[in-house]
Amino acid sequence: xxxxxxxxxxxxPVPLDEKRASFEREALxxxxxxxxxxxxxxxNPADADDLVQETxxxxxxxxxxxxxxxxxxxxxxxxxxxxxxxxxxxxTRHPETVDVDSIEPYAVFPEVQDEDPQGAFFDRIVDDxxxxxxxxxxxxxRETLVLSDVEGMSYQEIAGIxxxxxxxxxxxxxxxxxxxxxxxxxxxxxxxxxxxxPA
Amino acid sequence: xxxxxxxxxLYEFLDRELTPELEQEIRAHLEDCxxxxxxxxxxxxxxxxxxxxxxxxGAPAELKKRVLRELFGE
Numbered sequence: 001x002x003x004x005x006x007x008x009x010x011x012x013p014v015p016l017d018e019k020r021a022s023f024e025r026e027a028l029x030x031x032x033x034x035x036x037x038x039x040x041x042x043x044n045p046a047d048a049d050d051l052v053q054e055t056x057x058x059x060x061x062x063x064x065x066x067x068x069x070x071x072x073x074x075x076x077x078x079x080x081x082x083x084x085x086x087x088x089x090x091x092t093r094h095p096e097t098v099d100v101d102s103i104e105p106y107a108v109f110p111e112v113q114d115e116d117p118q119g120a121f122f123d124r125i126v127d128d129x130x131x132x133x134x135x136x137x138x139x140x141x142r143e144t145l146v147l148s149d150v151e152g153m154s155y156q157e158i159a160g161i162x163x164x165x166x167x168x169x170x171x172x173x174x175x176x177x178x179x180x181x182x183x184x185x186x187x188x189x190x191x192x193x194x195x196x197x198p199a
Numbered sequence: 200x201x202x203x204x205x206x207x208x209l210y211e212f213l214d215r216e217l218t219p220e221l222e223q224e225i226r227a228h229l230e231d232c233x234x235x236x237x238x239x240x241x242x243x244x245x246x247x248x249x250x251x252x253x254x255x256x257g258a259p260a261e262l263k264k265r266v267l268r269e270l271f272g273e
Contacts, residue, residue, distance in 0.1 A: 035258035056266045122248045130252040150253040
């Protein structure tokens with residue numbers, strides 16, 4: 001008779017209460033962050049809701065693999081981004097066909113240096129207009145800018161989430177900010193908040 | 200450090216992503232160079248403005264309920 005395989009030691013699953021408590025403490029607290037990022041990625045509230053819901057489910061299922069007390073925010077944003085790429089991007093936004101490396105933004109400061117060096121015109125631009133301008137950025141710039149400038153993540157964390165080198169984060173962020181400034185500046189000129197340099 | 204190098208590193212400086220040595224060089228340059236300092240103020244203001252404008256929105260209450268319901272059946 002064949003020897004039966006050794007019986008594995010009884011696993012000690014984390015009690016459900018404990019799992020739930022740690023998930024609430026470390027993961028659920030990032031709901032707002034996940035939602036804001038999801039909204040900027042998908043471009044609409046209904047898909048953002050679904051994406052966040054799915055991210056939370058995936059994160060809860062994989063919770064035992066997450067090393068507690070490390071960086072739940074970055075871990076969950078990575079899950080969210082994968083879910084977005086695999087399931088949502090196809091039917092919401094289309095991946096860029098433009099070559100983002102060929103985009104050469106210009107610096108706004110020299111344009112406003114004389115008229116409004118303190119950037120007072122920014123104060124007149126309302127939230128919705130800023131979000132709209134962000135939504136018009138190419139996806140690779142948009143995601144980098146949102147993670148950094150809205151959610152305050154470090155270059156290293158962003159590099160981990162986007163799976164690109166830190167140098168790429170740096171250069172995308174530089175160009176994303178300049179591009180966004182340019183859009184907001186153009187808008188401010190159009191609205192008459194600032195005279196601007198005549199073209 | 201010249202102005203071009205300073206402006207190139209301005210965002211990393213604002214993001215606190217530079218080595219202490221380079222950070223010190225930028226700080227020293229900014230103290231001596233009013234135009235670069237002005238640009239530093241402008242970029243700093245822009246980043247603060249961006250964060251203030253974009254963080255007002257949070258997840259809808261309904262979504263939170265939906266997530267809790269789905270995860271814990273409540």
